[in-house]
Amino acid sequence: MNKETICVQGGYKPGNGDPRILPIIQSTTFKYDSSEEMGKLFDLEKSGYFYTRLANPTNDHVAAKICELEGGVAAMLTSSGQAANFFAVFNIAEAGDHIVVSSAIYGGTFNLLVNTLTKMDIEVTTVDPYCSEDELNAAFKDNTKCVFGESVANPALTVFDFEKFAKAAHSHGVPLIVDNTFPTPIMCQPFKFGVDIVTHATTKYMDGHAATVGGCIVDSGNFDWMAHKEKFPGLCTPDESYHGIVYAERFGKAAYITKCTAHLMRDFGAIQAPQNAFYINLGLETLHLRMERHCSNAQKVAEFLEANDKVAWVNYPSLKSSRDYANAQKYMPNGTCGVISFGLKGGRSAAEKMMDKLKLAAIVTHVADARTCVLHPASHTHRQMNDEQLIAAGVSPDLIRLSVGIENVDDIISDLAQAME
Numbered sequence: 001m002n003k004e005t006i007c008v009q010g011g012y013k014p015g016n017g018d019p020r021i022l023p024i025i026q027s028t029t030f031k032y033d034s035s036e037e038m039g040k041l042f043d044l045e046k047s048g049y050f051y052t053r054l055a056n057p058t059n060d061h062v063a064a065k066i067c068e069l070e071g072g073v074a075a076m077l078t079s080s081g082q083a084a085n086f087f088a089v090f091n092i093a094e095a096g097d098h099i100v101v102s103s104a105i106y107g108g109t110f111n112l113l114v115n116t117l118t119k120m121d122i123e124v125t126t127v128d129p130y131c132s133e134d135e136l137n138a139a140f141k142d143n144t145k146c147v148f149g150e151s152v153a154n155p156a157l158t159v160f161d162f163e164k165f166a167k168a169a170h171s172h173g174v175p176l177i178v179d180n181t182f183p184t185p186i187m188c189q190p191f192k193f194g195v196d197i198v199t200h201a202t203t204k205y206m207d208g209h210a211a212t213v214g215g216c217i218v219d220s221g222n223f224d225w226m227a228h229k230e231k232f233p234g235l236c237t238p239d240e241s242y243h244g245i246v247y248a249e250r251f252g253k254a255a256y257i258t259k260c261t262a263h264l265m266r267d268f269g270a271i272q273a274p275q276n277a278f279y280i281n282l283g284l285e286t287l288h289l290r291m292e293r294h295c296s297n298a299q300k301v302a303e304f305l306e307a308n309d310k311v312a313w314v315n316y317p318s319l320k321s322s323r324d325y326a327n328a329q330k331y332m333p334n335g336t337c338g339v340i341s342f343g344l345k346g347g348r349s350a351a352e353k354m355m356d357k358l359k360l361a362a363i364v365t366h367v368a369d370a371r372t373c374v375l376h377p378a379s380h381t382h383r384q385m386n387d388e389q390l391i392a393a394g395v396s397p398d399l400i401r402l403s404v405g406i407e408n409v410d411d412i413i414s415d416l417a418q419a420m421e
């Protein structure tokens, strides 16, 4: 099926007499007739539901839809995008290991990977997303376990060079993990360009209505763990907490997601509530329509800003003037996302004043919402970063992050014009 059809009908396939709409299985637990059968579920010898912290049918149907959209083999939902990124990395890296991370990523993920993982004794090297192949290769160590990037960085809007990073990761025997929140699989499917694992904050465009926080991890099934056995003992050697099961042998292409569920979800418990998964599914049913409108509205708003004499600079990857235009055309030619960053000639203080005058666009800590919204990252989402880290993340102190919604674009433009005036 094509993406539009998967958005509407993917994941949940009702049988004869079943509910037409995805049911919310609001149950912590599941009943079995024999004690032996329940035991087999605990040993991962049989698949089935027994406790919602590990798996729930509503969640699994939604994960299956996102998996189909990305073209992956296995997927799981998490309680938030943060949980998805943490699990995606921690599933294969532990104390004493090292990871390579693009410096242009979401502020929350930067804190998680660069500050919190360091406290867990996972060493992190950040690299400039525009680095040369030599500079990138120099970042790897013997104990490197993965490379992490963001397909369109929030809020720097850097378009990740998937092929450059995939080549380097694979030549060092490790997978490439990419957060694909901003373009969504509607605009970009990273697995086509060598990415091994994709994560999402479903909180953003997938939900799309600012109703529900959630996350998702999708595995392409393409990374051969057993070929790099010594690097990934968690997947390739017996797990004593499951009677010596070897995930990569027992579960083949589903090994990574199975381990992540059986191990990290069991122990950390960052499960999506089935009720919230239901809301995300409602959002997914119109994702293809909304992304089209977000992108066409953002293109017009970006062109308006670029032509306005109060504006110092505009960055939108689908503008010819963007440093990322070539990568955007290569990896997401039909559009990138609805987010634009720009600065005013009056700098940081003009940015703050202008934002206070907006009427249609609201100041909120959110992006990728049906409603147009703005944020000043240096004083909001990225305020934990020092100036050096801000610049490495592609966030200048005057940067305004504008998330263009799906309202009438003329109304959005008039609002910006009056506020700037």
Ligand SMILES: *Cc1c(COP(=O)(O)O)cnc(C)c1O
Pocket: 080, 081, 082, 083, 085, 106, 108, 109, 150, 154, 179, 181, 182, 200, 201, 202, 203, 204, 213, 214, 215
């Ligand atoms: C918002 C966001 C996250 C974090 O997601 P939460 O659901 O807020 O935890 C991660 N990555 C990107 C790119 C985001 O925009």
